[in-house]
Amino acid sequence: MKVLLPLTVSCITLALCQAACFLTLPTLEIRNGAMVPQDGCIDAYDKKKYPFESEWNTAHCLRCSCRVTGMECCTRFGGIADVQGCNGVVDFETCTYKFYSLDNPEEPCFEASETKSIHISDPK
Known part of the structure; x- marks a missing residue:
């Protein structure tokens, strides 16, 4: 209690x-x-x-x-991540965000080797 x-x-x-x-x-x-x-x-x-x-x-x-x-x-994975057209999901094995298409949740928005502009908001 x-x-x-x-x-x-x-x-x-x-x-x-x-x-x-x-x-x-x-x-x-x-x-x-x-x-x-x-x-x-x-x-x-x-x-x-x-x-x-x-x-x-x-x-x-x-x-x-x-x-x-x-x-x-x-x-440990930073602030709130926002990638247009994607849904950010925390991967608890790597403590990083993985992004999937809003239209097809099984499809990654981009490969890890690709450069993508990600906006991370600092919630403080």
């Missing part, structure tokens, strides 16, 4: 931002009947605990850092 509210807030924030950063504030834990601050950060995705001043990459293409002030995670 202690992580449900921060996890929900983090998920909503990430969904609204689409491609950005989000901060999870530290919480207090109850130990032996007393409230004490966390001694690290718990990644909502892999449930691992990370010490303060650490950084890691998640399987969901996020770059996270744990600080006393909270855990900050940012997408």
Whole structure:
């Protein structure tokens, strides 16, 4: 229950931002009947605990850092990508965008070797 509210807030924030950063504030834990601050950060995705001043990459293409002030995670694939006539989809294996035709979702808009003008919006 202690992580449900921060996890929900983090998920909503990430969904609204689409491609950005989000901060999870530290919480207090109850130990032996007393409230004490966390001694690290718990990644909502892999449930691992990370010490303060650490950084890691998640399987969901996020770059996270744990600080006393909270855990900050940012997408590794940049801002919101826009290619006219194409739909951008995040490839979670490479943490990059792949673009497919709006008319035929199975057809790539261009090959990786082609040069294409891609507009990436910085959501900050």
